[in-house]
Amino acid sequence: MSSSRGGNGCGGEGERQIHVLAVDDSSVDRAMIARILRSSKYRVTTVDSGKKALELLGLEPDVNMIITDYWMPEMTGYELLKRVKESSELREIPVVIMSSENVPNRINRCLAEGAEDFLLKPVRPSDVSRLCSRIR
Amino acid sequence: MSLMALREQLNGLVNSMFLEGLLDDQFEQLQMLQDESSPGFIAELITLFCGDSERILAELTKLLDQAVVDYQKVDAFVHQLKGSSSSVGAQHVKLACVQFRQFCEEHNKEGLKGIYFFRCLRALNVVKHEYYLLRGKFDTMLQLEQRIQAYESKQQI
Numbered sequence: 102m103s104s105s106r107g108g109n110g111c112g113g114e115g116e117r118q119i120h121v122l123a124v125d126d127s128s129v130d131r132a133m134i135a136r137i138l139r140s141s142k143y144r145v146t147t148v149d150s151g152k153k154a155l156e157l158l159g160l161e162p163d164v165n166m167i168i169t170d171y172w173m174p175e176m177t178g179y180e181l182l183k184r185v186k187e188s189s190e191l192r193e194i195p196v197v198i199m200s201s202e203n204v205p206n207r208i209n210r211c212l213a214e215g216a217e218d219f220l221l222k223p224v225r226p227s228d229v230s231r232l233c234s235r236i237r
Numbered sequence: 238m239s240l241m242a243l244r245e246q247l248n249g250l251v252n253s254m255f256l257e258g259l260l261d262d263q264f265e266q267l268q269m270l271q272d273e274s275s276p277g278f279i280a281e282l283i284t285l286f287c288g289d290s291e292r293i294l295a296e297l298t299k300l301l302d303q304a305v306v307d308y309q310k311v312d313a314f315v316h317q318l319k320g321s322s323s324s325v326g327a328q329h330v331k332l333a334c335v336q337f338r339q340f341c342e343e344h345n346k347e348g349l350k351g352i353y354f355f356r357c358l359r360a361l362n363v364v365k366h367e368y369y370l371l372r373g374k375f376d377t378m379l380q381l382e383q384r385i386q387a388y389e390s391k392q393q394i
Binding site: 127128129130132133136137139140172201222223225226 | 263266269270272274275278281282285286288289316317319320321323324325326
């Protein structure tokens with residue numbers, strides 16, 4: 102059932118490896134996005150809430166990209182995006198939003214707030230390789 | 238059973254699940270993501286999905302059992318289940334969730350609350366039915382996969 106398929110390695114290697122923070126309250130989706138990113142050689146840290154994401158970002162400024170689910174309890178991905186863009190330390194970090202719902206208003210609001218991209222779930226490896234060129 | 242026979246059984250099972258529509262092409266994405274560097278990926282995802290689903294189904298059962306049903310909470314849980322079933326390619330479960338959500342949205346219609354409640358209950362039963370059907374096949378799939386991987390690692394010694 103398994104097949105051999107290396108990622109396209111756009112996450113880099115060694116010291117130049119791109120570190121992605123993935124935020125999603127769904128354990129299934131966290132495992133999914135982590136695997137997709139790792140197969141493209143990104144270094145991945147996952148958290149299950151916006152609050153934990155901000156805590157981690159406060160401690161570890163070596164995050165190169167944030168990819169977050171939109172719809173989460175307590176803090177949505179949009180709210181997380183705003184907090185990141187409002188912070189002088191964090192605002193340069195590209196933020197990608199994922200959502201299972203194709204709502205144009207939502208997409209526009211996120212892009213207007215400075216989101217790098219908006220991915221529809223379920224996320225596929227081809228969606229992530231699309232991000233590759235934008236992040237470097 | 239020989240390794241080849243096990244593989245044939247597994248492929249046969251997975252193919253039949255695709256044909257019946259239990260799985261959609263998102264599951265193919267999972268298959269492509271599993272390789273030598275991540276041999277347990279499908280098993281991990283299926284296990285997470287099943288754990289999540291059963292937790293959500295229990296919550297939904299409780300919520301629909303209340304004297305006054307909180308449809309917002311019901312909808313939120315169904316949305317979660319729809320999301321995870323979509324991510325693993327569990328097509329029938331996903332479609333059952335879509336239907337369920339439609340009934341949730343309609344529940345406010347004047348004078349027809351009873352009917353919509355009944356439809357929600359029925360929709361939940363459909364989701365449960367689809368989920369447990371899938372669960373049984375996933376269990377077989379993982380058992381076969383385990384046996385195959387055990388065989389393969391023995392061969393490498």
